[in-house]
Amino acid sequence: MAVVGADSETGQRVRDEAKEYVLHSWSVQDAVSPLPVAGAEGRYFWDYDGKRYLDFASQLVNVSIGHQHPKVVAAIKEQADKLCTIGPPMATEPRSTLGRLLREVTPGDLSMSFFTNGGAEANENAIKLARWYTGRQKVIARYRSYHGATGGAITLTGDPRRWPAEPGIPGVVRMLDPYTYRCPAGHPDPCPVCSGAPHLEEILQYEGAHTVAAVILETVVGTNGIIVPPDGYLQSIREVCDRHGILLICDEVMAGFGRTGKWFACENWDVVPDILTVAKGINSGYVPLGAMIVSQPIAEWVRDKFFAGGLTYSGHPLAAAAAVASIEAFREEGIVEHAAEMGPLFEERLRGLAERHPSIGEVRGLGCFWGLELVRNRETREMLVPFNATGDAATPVNRIAKAALDRGLYLMMHWNVAIVAPPLTITPEELDEGVAVLDEVLAIADEYVDE
Ligand SMILES: Cc1ncc(COP(=O)(O)O)c(C=O)c1O
Numbered sequence: 001m002a003v004v005g006a007d008s009e010t011g012q013r014v015r016d017e018a019k020e021y022v023l024h025s026w027s028v029q030d031a032v033s034p035l036p037v038a039g040a041e042g043r044y045f046w047d048y049d050g051k052r053y054l055d056f057a058s059q060l061v062n063v064s065i066g067h068q069h070p071k072v073v074a075a076i077k078e079q080a081d082k083l084c085t086i087g088p089p090m091a092t093e094p095r096s097t098l099g100r101l102l103r104e105v106t107p108g109d110l111s112m113s114f115f116t117n118g119g120a121e122a123n124e125n126a127i128k129l130a131r132w133y134t135g136r137q138k139v140i141a142r143y144r145s146y147h148g149a150t151g152g153a154i155t156l157t158g159d160p161r162r163w164p165a166e167p168g169i170p171g172v173v174r175m176l177d178p179y180t181y182r183c184p185a186g187h188p189d190p191c192p193v194c195s196g197a198p199h200l201e202e203i204l205q206y207e208g209a210h211t212v213a214a215v216i217l218e219t220v221v222g223t224n225g226i227i228v229p230p231d232g233y234l235q236s237i238r239e240v241c242d243r244h245g246i247l248l249i250c251d252e253v254m255a256g257f258g259r260t261g262k263w264f265a266c267e268n269w270d271v272v273p274d275i276l277t278v279a280k281g282i283n284s285g286y287v288p289l290g291a292m293i294v295s296q297p298i299a300e301w302v303r304d305k306f307f308a309g310g311l312t313y314s315g316h317p318l319a320a321a322a323a324v325a326s327i328e329a330f331r332e333e334g335i336v337e338h339a340a341e342m343g344p345l346f347e348e349r350l351r352g353l354a355e356r357h358p359s360i361g362e363v364r365g366l367g368c369f370w371g372l373e374l375v376r377n378r379e380t381r382e383m384l385v386p387f388n389a390t391g392d393a394a395t396p397v398n399r400i401a402k403a404a405l406d407r408g409l410y411l412m413m414h415w416n417v418a419i420v421a422p423p424l425t426i427t428p429e430e431l432d433e434g435v436a437v438l439d440e441v442l443a444i445a446d447e448y449v450d451e
Contacts, residue, residue, distance in 0.1 A: 007038070007048050008048055008049050009048075010036075010038075010048050011036040011038065011047055011048025011049060012036075012048075014036035014048070015033065015034060015035075015036045018034045018036070019032065019033070019034070026161065028390075035047055035053075035405075036048050039068075040055075040067030040068055041066075041067050041068050042066045042067060042068075042423070042425065043055055043066055043067070043422055043423050043425065043426050043427075043430050044067070045067060045410070051408065052408055053405065053408050053409065053410045054408060054409050054410065054422070054430060054433055054434050054437075055067070055410050055422060055423065056404075056409055056410055056411050056412070056420055056421070056422045056434045057410055057411060057412035057419060057421055057422070058284075058421055058422055058423050059285070060280070060285075060412075061222060061223075061254050061259070061280065061369075061412070061419070061421045062254075062279075062280035062281060062284060062285040063284045063285060063423055064257055064258060064259060064280070064281035064284050064335075064423055064424045065281075065284040065326055065329060065330070065335065065423060065424065065425060066284075066423035066424075066425040066426075067423070069284070069325075069326070069329060071325050071326075071328070071329045072283065072284065072286050072322050072325045072326050072329065073286070074325070075321045075322055075324065075325030076286060076287060076318055076321060076322050076325075078321070079094060079317050079318055079321035079322075080318060083317050084317065084318060085313075085316065085317060085318075086317060087312070088310065088311070088312070088313075088314040088315060092315070092317050092320070094315075094317050094320035094321040094323075094324050095115065095315035095317065095320040097320075097324050098113070098115075098315070098320045098323050098324050098327075099112070099113050101323075101324060101327045101328075102291065102293055105263050105327060106263070106264060106276060106293055107263070107264055107266065107267050107272050108272030108295070109272065109295050109296035109297075110272065110273075110276055110293045110294065110295055110296075111293075111294070111295065111296045111299050112293070112294050112298075112299035112302075113291045113292065113293045113294075114291065114292045114294075114307075114309065114314065115289065115290070115291050115311075115314045115315035115316075115319075115320070116279070116289075116290040116291060116292065116311060116314065117288045117289065117290060117311060117313055117316075117319075118148070118253075118279045118288055118289070118290045119147070119148050119153075119251070119253030119254075119277065119278075119279035119280065119290050120147065120148020120149055120150040120153040120154075120290075121148070121150065121153075121290055121311065122148075122253065122277035122278065122279055122290040122291055122292045123147045123148050123152070123153045123156060123216065123249075123251060123253075123277050123292075124148070124150055124151075124152045124153055125292045125309050126214075126216065126249045126251075126275045126277050126292045127139050127152055127156070127213070127214060127216065127249070128152075128308075128309060129275065129292070129294065129298070129302075129309075130213040130214035130247045130249060130274075130275065131213045131214075132308075133213075133247065133298055133301060133302075134213040134214070134245065134246070134247060136210065136211055136212055136213040136246075137170075137171045137211060137213060138171045138172070138173050138207055138211050138212045138213060139156065139171060139172050139173070139212070139213055139214050139215075139216060140172075140173045140174075140175050140200070140203060140207075140212060140214070140215045140216070140246075141156040141157075141158060141172055141173075141174060141175065141215075141216050141217070142158055142174070142175050142176070142177045142217055142218075142221075143158035143159070143174055143175075143176060143177055144158055144159065144177040144179060144221050144224035144225060144227060145157055145158040145159065145177075145217070145218050145221060145224055145251075146158075146159055146161065146218075146222065146223050146224060147216065147218075147251055147253075148253075149161070151165070151168065151169060152168075152169045154168065155168030155169045155172050156172055156216055158174060158224070159223075159224055160388045173203065173207055173212070175199065175200060175203055175215070176193045176199060177193070177221065177227060178191075178193060178194040178195075178196065178227070178229045178230055178233045179194075179221075179225070179227050180194050180230060181361070181362045181364075181373060181381070182381065185199075194229075194230050194233065195230070195232060195233060195236060196229075196232070196233040196234070196235075196236035196237045196240070197236040197237070197239065197240050200215070200236075200237060200240050201240060204240070204244060204246075209244035209245075209246065210244075210245075212244065212246050213246065213247060214246060214247040214248070214249050214274075214275075215237060215241055215246060215247075215248055215249065216249040216250075216251060217237070217248075217249075217250065217251065218250075218251045218252075218253075218254065218255060219234065219250045219251070219252055219255050219260075219264075219265035219266050219268075220254075220255040220259075220260055220265045220268075220366060220369060222253075222254035222255060222369075223254070223414050223419070224414070225371055225373065225414065225415075225417045226364055226365050226369060226370060226371030226417065226419060226421075227364070227371075228364055228365065228366055229269075231269065232269075233269075234266065234269040234271045235269055235270070235271055238271045238273075241274075247273075247274040247275060247298075248271075248273045248274050248275075249273055249274065249275045249276075249277065250264075250265070250266050250271075250273035250275075250276050250277070251277045252264055252265055252266070252276055252277065252278050253277055253278060253279045253280055253290065254280055254281075254369075255369065256276070256278045256280070256281055256282070257278065257280070257281030257282055257330070257336075258281060258330060258335055258336035258339045258367070258368075258424050259281060259339070259367055259368060259369045259421070259424065260339075260366040260367040260368075260369050261336070261339045261340035261342075261343045261366055261367030261368070262336065262340070262367070263336055264276065265366075268366065272295070273295075274294070274295045274297075274298060275292060275293065275294050275295070275298070276292075276293045277290070277291070277292050277293075278290060278291050278293065279291070281424075282323050282326070282327075283319060283322035283323035283325075283326045284322075284326060284423075286322040286326075287316065287318045287319035287322045288316075288319060289316070289319035289320070289322070289323055333425075335424050335425060336424070338424060338425065339367045339368045339424040340367060342367070342368055342424075342426065342428070342431070343365075343366060343367045343368070345428055345431060346365065346367075346368065346370050346420065346431065347363070347365070347370075349431060349432070349435045350363045350365075350370055350372060350420065350435070351363050352435075353372070353435065353438060353439060353442060354372075356439065356442075357439075357442040357443075357445065357446055358378060358446055358449045358451060359374050359375060359376070359384060359442060359445035359446045359448065359449050360372050360373070360374060360375075360442070360445075361373045361374065361375035361378055361381055365420070367424075368421060368422060368423075368424050368426065369421050370419070370420040370421065371417045371418065371419055371420070372417065372418040372420065372438075372442075373416060373417050374396075374397075374416045374417070374418060374442075374445045375416065375449075376448050376449055376450050377449065377450055377451050378451065379451070383415070383416040384396050384397065384416040384445055384448060385397050385415055385416050387415065388415065389415060389416075396444065396445060396448050397413040397415070397416065398413075399444050400413060400418065400441050400442070400444050400445060401413045403440070403441040403444060404437055404438070404441045407437045407440065407441070408437070409434055409437040409438070409441075411438075411441075418438070420434075420438075422434065
């Protein structure tokens, strides 16, 4: 693989200007030192010194197809030559085709899409539509969640990224998560929270089910710790929603498009939401794109109505062309099937790490979507770093991420969870390469173990 663009001086300038002129997401500005990236291919990217990094995070768990997939790059170029941009009132081939393809690849009767620039806007539109459709106002969302950074989406978000945006939009009610490792209900058998229905029913009793428009959840929780719901959970939430005329919105911005080894994560439990929100893996972020995909009854209902939503770039031709090419490549190359086949290999390799590293409290995941929850003590489950740790408190995880990067592995750490989510196209050899680095750097976490 050619490492092009090696030029340290340019790299330095790119980094300096990024620090001087660019406001960086979710960071203390003075503390960031962004890695200047010169190029990428497949599962790797490289800096201006020609140093290569294995991308174990698919950037922000979005580059699912891998970097610079030739078919997707060609489709963007071809579309740019034909028609770079055109307004949403026009019909364009890539957007029309993409609408049809989404109908084909999504489960059940999900059938009509509204296109956005990313995940947050997909969720904004989902709750707006749910409120309009049901004539109700409240939306139930979970704590261990991230739904985006715009006004409504950040209010839906349960994690502390919400705090600076409070009070946010009215009508959001919070629900606990089926987080079996740290169950807030103490995880009795059967567990009212981790089984879904009892906890939701109690909330509905107090909120008034007739006032609730929707339940929104990440089918498999992403940044907040790769939390896979126990079997039966999603089905029971679906059943409660159906019984009360509440819409189920599955946010699969991260978990969709093959990440869990199925086209969509909800297919792991044969559940079809009323609204599915997607972004990231739809075209691996080659051009920004998201979508809200609605079920047939909602599609039929909306047809003779004025849809009060819009975006200048809804279904942007370059983004849609990239998504069409990406979905075709997924089909032609069997990328979802490959992700499913890799799942057991991930599990075996990561459980192997857990045998050697006492700092690994739990290994969990599906397909190419895994988390290693790091602890100081397996008995007490004390977290390696405290909840929402920043600054000095986050030193252990910052050391791990830096040591990995020094060894050419790009790793996403979220509090005490190491997220393992490389592109779905990863090979077994590349997985082993990354796991070998993890094996080395987890020695740092083991230093903090007090058993
Ligand atoms: C589950 C989930 N929903 C929504 C979003 C927001 O997507 P975007 O950043 O494209 O607005 C994210 C982003 O990480 C996400 O992980």
